[in-house]
Amino acid sequence: MSILKYRDALNQALREEMTSNPLVFLMGEGIGEKGGSYKVTDKLFAEFGADRVIDTPISEASFVGMGTGAAILGTRPVVELLFVDFALLTFDQLMNQAAKLNFMTGGQGRVPMVLRTQGGAGNGLAGQHSQSLEAMFYHMPGLKLVMPSTPYDAKGLLKSSIRDNDPVVFIEHKLLYTTEGEVPDGEYVVPLGKADIKRDGKDITLITYSLMTLKCLEAAEILAKEGIDAEVVDLRTLSPLDKETFLNSVRKTSRAVVVHEAVKRGGIGGDISAIIMEEAFDSLDAPVMRIAGKNTTVPFNLHLEKLCVPTTEDIVAGVRTLF
Amino acid sequence: MPKPNTETIKKMYKDAFTIRRFEEKAIEQYRVGNIRGYLHPYIGEEAIAVATISACRPDDYITSTHRGHGHAIAKGHDLKFMYAELFGKATGYCKGRGGSMHITNMAQGNLGANGIVGGGIPIAVGAGMAIKQKKGDQVVLCFFSDGGSNNGVFHESLNLAAVFHLPVLFILENNHYAVSTPIEASALVENLSIRAEGYGIPGITLDGNDAVKIYEAMEEPIRRARKGEGPTLIECKTYRHGGHHINDPGLYMPKDKLEYWKSRDPLIILKDYLNKAGVKISEIKSINQQMEKELDEAIKFGLESPEPSVEEFLAEIAE
Numbered sequence: 217m218s219i220l221k222y223r224d225a226l227n228q229a230l231r232e233e234m235t236s237n238p239l240v241f242l243m244g245e246g247i248g249e250k251g252g253s254y255k256v257t258d259k260l261f262a263e264f265g266a267d268r269v270i271d272t273p274i275s276e277a278s279f280v281g282m283g284t285g286a287a288i289l290g291t292r293p294v295v296e297l298l299f300v301d302f303a304l305l306t307f308d309q310l311m312n313q314a315a316k317l318n319f320m321t322g323g324q325g326r327v328p329m330v331l332r333t334q335g336g337a338g339n340g341l342a343g344q345h346s347q348s349l350e351a352m353f354y355h356m357p358g359l360k361l362v363m364p365s366t367p368y369d370a371k372g373l374l375k376s377s378i379r380d381n382d383p384v385v386f387i388e389h390k391l392l393y394t395t396e397g398e399v400p401d402g403e404y405v406v407p408l409g410k411a412d413i414k415r416d417g418k419d420i421t422l423i424t425y426s427l428m429t430l431k432c433l434e435a436a437e438i439l440a441k442e443g444i445d446a447e448v449v450d451l452r453t454l455s456p457l458d459k460e461t462f463l464n465s466v467r468k469t470s471r472a473v474v475v476h477e478a479v480k481r482g483g484i485g486g487d488i489s490a491i492i493m494e495e496a497f498d499s500l501d502a503p504v505m506r507i508a509g510k511n512t513t514v515p516f517n518l519h520l521e522k523l524c525v526p527t528t529e530d531i532v533a534g535v536r537t538l539f
Numbered sequence: 540m541p542k543p544n545t546e547t548i549k550k551m552y553k554d555a556f557t558i559r560r561f562e563e564k565a566i567e568q569y570r571v572g573n574i575r576g577y578l579h580p581y582i583g584e585e586a587i588a589v590a591t592i593s594a595c596r597p598d599d600y601i602t603s604t605h606r607g608h609g610h611a612i613a614k615g616h617d618l619k620f621m622y623a624e625l626f627g628k629a630t631g632y633c634k635g636r637g638g639s640m641h642i643t644n645m646a647q648g649n650l651g652a653n654g655i656v657g658g659g660i661p662i663a664v665g666a667g668m669a670i671k672q673k674k675g676d677q678v679v680l681c682f683f684s685d686g687g688s689n690n691g692v693f694h695e696s697l698n699l700a701a702v703f704h705l706p707v708l709f710i711l712e713n714n715h716y717a718v719s720t721p722i723e724a725s726a727l728v729e730n731l732s733i734r735a736e737g738y739g740i741p742g743i744t745l746d747g748n749d750a751v752k753i754y755e756a757m758e759e760p761i762r763r764a765r766k767g768e769g770p771t772l773i774e775c776k777t778y779r780h781g782g783h784h785i786n787d788p789g790l791y792m793p794k795d796k797l798e799y800w801k802s803r804d805p806l807i808i809l810k811d812y813l814n815k816a817g818v819k820i821s822e823i824k825s826i827n828q829q830m831e832k833e834l835d836e837a838i839k840f841g842l843e844s845p846e847p848s849v850e851e852f853l854a855e856i857a858e
Contacts, residue, residue: 241672267672273702278661278695285602285665288650291672293665308692312655313662321643321651322634 218401223393225367226256226332229374230294232403234264237292240378241268243279244296244332253298254334254393276302280331281309284383287329288317292378300335300387301347314383315358326381330374334388336427336477337525343513346521348426348478353385354455354487360384360408361455365429367397369452372406380408389427389477408453411461417447420471420535423462423488425451428475428526435531444539454484462488463496470501471538477525480508507534543593543754545816551593551750552809552823555585557830558609559806561618564834565608565625569785573842574625578639581609583780586805587712588613590753591680591773594761600648600666601680602659604712605640607652610682614649616642618833622841630844656717657683657690660709664696667705667770678706678764686717688731697738697772706764708757711774712747718783719791735772747775748805751812777805 220228234240241264242257248271251258261269272279276297283295297303303310314327337346353361360382364370370388377384414429415436422432429450436446447469449462466472472492474485485506492504510524543551562580569578581588588609592601603610611621616632624631625639632644643651650666653659663681670677687693688711700707711731715722728734735742741763745756753775760771778800782789789797813823 239672270703273695273698275695275699278664278692278699281658281661281692281696282665282668282699285650285662285667286669286672287665288645288662289600289666289669289673291669293668308655308658309661313653313658317651320633320637320641321645322632322636324633324643324645325650 217398219396220367220399221393222367222370222388222395222397223254223256225371225399226374226388227258227260228399229371229378230257230260231263233375233378234260234268239290240292240294241270242294242296243270243272243283245272245274245298247271247296252296254390257296276305277309280306281313283329283331284309284314284317284327287327287383288325292328294330294332294378297331297333299345300333300349301344303331303333303349310383311356315356318382319358327383328381330377330384330386332386332388334390336389336391337514337521338391340516340518340521342516346514348476348509350387350454351478351483354484358383359455360453361387362408362453363387363426364452365392365426365450367395367399369406369412369450371399372404373408373452375405376408379405384408387426391427395430406452409456409458410453411458412450412452413447413461413465414450415446415448417445417469419445419469420447420473420538421462421465421469422446422448422473422475422531423451424448424475425454426477428477431526431528431531432475434528435535438528438532439535442536444535446535459491459495463492466492466496467499470499472500473505473507473531473535473538475507475526475531476509478509479511480506481511483508502538505534505538507531543751545818547593547754548751548809548812548816549818549826551589551754552806552813553826553830554589554593554613555750555806555809556827557618557834558585558588558612560830560834561608561612561621564838566785568625568838574639575627576638577605578785579606579783580781580785581606583800583804584712584714584747584777585609586748586750586753586808587710587775587777590750591708591710591757594754594757595678595680598648599678599680600650601682602650602663602666603642603652603682604656604659604684604687605652605654607642608639611642611644611649611652614644614647616644616647616649618837619840622837623844626841626844627846628841628844629847630840635847657687657692659683660687660696661692663707664700664705667700667707668703670706671703676706676765678708678761680708680710682710682712684717685711685713685715685722685726685731688734689717689725697735697740697770700770701738701740704767704769706767707770708760708764709770709772711772713774713776714779716779716783716792718787730774732772732774740770740772742772742774744774744776747777748800748803749808750805
C-alpha cells in the first residue's frame with residue numbers, strides 16, 4: 217500500500233495500461249512534455265514518446281472524432297479534454313458518432329475510447345470552466361460514465377475504463393487532484409458499474425459521487441455525534457448505474473438523500489429519486505431528498521461561488537430535517 | 540500507377556453502372572413504400588467513387604456520407620445486404636438499425652455512411668492515426684461534399700491530418716449544392732481545393748465526371764500517404780442528376796446547367812474510354828445485363844428477408 221495523490225493514481229493507471237498494451241495512446245492539449253495541466257500525464261511523454269503521448273491543436277470537436285476513428289480500428293485512445301465545459305464543443309463526435317456507432321452499424325464496430333476530463337467549481341474559474349455536466353452524458357444511450365472520488369477508485373476505474381470496449385466519459389474533479397488516499401502497490405482494477413459503500417450506517421442513505429462523496433463523509437461524522445448513523449453510497453459509475461446497492465441500502469435505512477454538485481434541475485438526482493420511488497417506495501419513511509447545485513451559472517466571486525454548490529453544512533442540515 | 544488498363548476501366552464502368560441502376564431501382568422501391576425515411580441518390584457522381592476506390596487497395600478504408608451507396612458499391616459490398624439494409628431487414632449490413640444513411644461494412648473497410656454532414660471527416664483522421672499507431676501503410680479515403688467543406692470539423696481535420704502526417708485522402712465531391720444552396724453562395728473561391736494551402740498540404744481540382752482522369756490523378760496522393768508524407772485534398776467537380784434527396788425535385792437547379800452535366804454523364808465518358816480501348820458494345824451490354832440480374836435478385840432477397848426480432852431487441856436494451 218502507498219499513499220498517493222488522486223492525480224498520481226491516475227498517472228499510474230495510464231502508465232500501467234500503456235505498458236501492458238501498445239495500442240493504448242493519449243491525445244490532448246499540453247499532455248506531452250508539459251505533463252498535462254493537472255500533471256496527470258506527468259513524465260509519460262519521456263517514457264512513451266511523442267508517438268503515443270500526442271499534443272493536439274485546440275480542435276476538440278475533431279480530436280474527439282479522431283479518437284473515435286482510431287478506436288474503431290482497434291487502438292485504445294485516451295483523449296483528454298482540459299475542462300468538461302469544452303465537451304460541449306465535441307457533441308457531434310461524442311454523442312452522434314462515438315455513442316451510436318456500434319448500435320447503428322448493427323454491432324460492427326466497438327469504440328473503446330476513454331474521454332478523460334475534469335469539472336466542478338471552487339477555483340474561481342467562473343461559468344465556462346466550473347460546470348458539472350454529467351447529466352448530459354448520463355442521458356445519452358451508448359456512453360458509459362465514471363466519476364471517481366478517491367485515488368483508489370480513480371486508478372482502478374481508469375484501468376477498467378481503458379480496457380472497456382465502449383466509449384467511457386471519465387470525469388475527474390478539479391478539487392480532488394491533490395487529495396490523498398491508500399492505493400495498493402500491485403495490479404488491481406475497480407469494475408465499472410459497481411457502487412461502493414464508503415461508510416456503513418443504519419439510519420439514512422446518502423447517495424453521491426465525486427467530490428460530494430468527501431462532503432457526505434464529513435457530514436456523516438458530524439451527524440454521528442448527534443446520533444444519526446449515515447450510510448454513504450458512492451456511485452463511482454453513473455452509467456451503467458448500480459441500482460441494487462443503493463436500493464438495498466434504502467430498504468435498510470428507509471431514508472434517502474441524493475447529493476451532487478451539479479445543478480439540481482435535470483440532474484441525475486432526479487433519476488435516482490424516481491428509481492427509488494419506483495422500486496423501493498414501500499421502504500421509504502420520508503420522500504427522497506435532493507441536495508444539489510443551485511440553478512445558475514457559476515459566478516466568479518468567491519462567496520457567490522461557494523453558495524452554488526452543496527457544503528458539508530448543507531448536507532448535515534438537510535439530513536436533520538428528516539429526523 | 541500508370542493509366543488504368545482496360546480491365547480496370549471495365550471494372551470502373553461495371554461499378555458505375557451498378558451504382559446508377561442500384562439508385563434508380565432504390566428510387567422505385569421507395570416510391571412503392573419499401574424504403575422509408577431518406578434516400579440520397581449518388582446519380583451523376585459515380586465516377587468519383589469508382590475511380591478513387593479502384594485506385595486504392597481492398598485493405599484501405601473509406602468514410603462516407605449520407606449519399607453513401609455509391610462508395611459502398613465501389614468498395615464491393617454485397618448488393619443483397621445493401622438492399623436489405625435499405626428495407627430495414629435483419630439481414631441488412633446493419634441489421635436494419637442504420638438504414639440508408641448509415642450503411643457500413645467494416646469487414647471491407649467501409650467505416651460508414653454518416654447522417655451528419657462532416658461527421659465522417661474526423662473519424663477518417665482517427666482511422667489514419669490508428670494506421671500510424673499500428674505502423675501500417677493503408678490509406679483512408681474520406682468522402683464529403685462542398686457543403687461539408689464549410690463545416691468546422693473539415694478545417695480542424697485537415698489541420699490535424701497535416702500536422703500528424705496522416706494517410707488520409709480528403710475527397711471533396713463538389714456537386715455544387717448543399718441541399719439547395721449553391722456553392723457560389725457559401726464560398727468565395729472557385730476551386731475549394733485551394734483550402735489545402737492553408738493547412739500546408741497539396742490540393743488539386745479534377746473533372747469529377749472522368750473516372751480515368753481521377754484514377755490517374757490519385758497516384759501521387761496515394762503514394763504520399765502510404766509513405767507517411769501526409770494527406771492531400773482532392774476536389775472532384777460533379778453534379779447531381781436530381782435533387783438533394785428523393786423528395787426534393789431540385790427545382791432550383793438551372794435547366795441548362797443540368798443538361799450540360801448530363802451530356803457529360805460519367806457512364807457516357809467511361810463508355811467512350813471502353814470504345815477507344817476496343818471493348819465491343821456487346822461486351823458492355825453483357826455487363827449491363829449481368830448487373831441488372833444481380834440487382835433484381837438482390838432486391839428480391841431484401842424483400843423476402845425477415846424483419847429484425849422485436850423480442851431480441853427489447854431483451855438487448857432492457858435495463
